[in-house]
Amino acid sequence: MQEKTLLRTAFITAIIGILILLFILNKIELTHSNLGNLTKNDLDKKVKIKAEVIKVTETPGLYILDVKDFSGIMKVTVFKDEQLDIKKGDVLEIEAQVTNYKDNLELIAKKITIL
Numbered sequence: 001m002q003e004k005t006l007l008r009t010a011f012i013t014a015i016i017g018i019l020i021l022l023f024i025l026n027k028i029e030l031t032h033s034n035l036g037n038l039t040k041n042d043l044d045k046k047v048k049i050k051a052e053v054i055k056v057t058e059t060p061g062l063y064i065l066d067v068k069d070f071s072g073i074m075k076v077t078v079f080k081d082e083q084l085d086i087k088k089g090d091v092l093e094i095e096a097q098v099t100n101y102k103d104n105l106e107l108i109a110k111k112i113t114i115l
Contacts (some may be wrong), residue, residue, distance in 0.1 A: 030095060036071025038105055042098045047107070050115070053090045066111075067092065075101075080108045091115045 030048035038047065051067035051074075063078040065086065076094060078084065086092070093115055096107035 012040060032073040035067070035069050035074045038072075038074070038098055040100065040105070042105075045098050045102055046095065046110070047098060048093065048095050049091060049107070050091065050093050053086055053088055053092060056088060058085055065092075067094070076107045076109050077101075078112065084112070086112070086114065 021097055030046055033042075033047040033049055035049060037049065043078060049067070049069060051069040054068050054073070055066035057064040057066075062080055063084055063086070065076040065078060067076055076096060091114070093113040094109050095111040096108065096109045099106050099108050
């Protein structure tokens with residue numbers, strides 16, 4: 001009987017701990033990064049940038065945005081889940097993952113907000 005109680009307590013504690021970690025993970029805010037400060041050391045990291053669109057290229061499966069901030073220019077890949085109404089000159093807040101494509105840093109957008 002005591003083993004069952006101990007096992008239940010351990011299981012409930014583990015589930016509560018996992019739920020708390022998930023809650024904390026969802027509440028963590030990304031700080032804004034500058035495009036010019038991103039390096040290969042940032043590969044696979046999630047970043048948040050605020051940048052102006054200087055070029056929009058639409059392909060059958062994705063959008064490729066060239067964006068700039070005061071520190072640099074970078075390409076942002078947006079996979080097509082829905083039609084985007086983004087045009088040159090729009091200022092965006094982008095949450096993205098830093099990747100390397102053809103030996104150049106690039107961002108894969110996870111969330112885009114038009115400011």
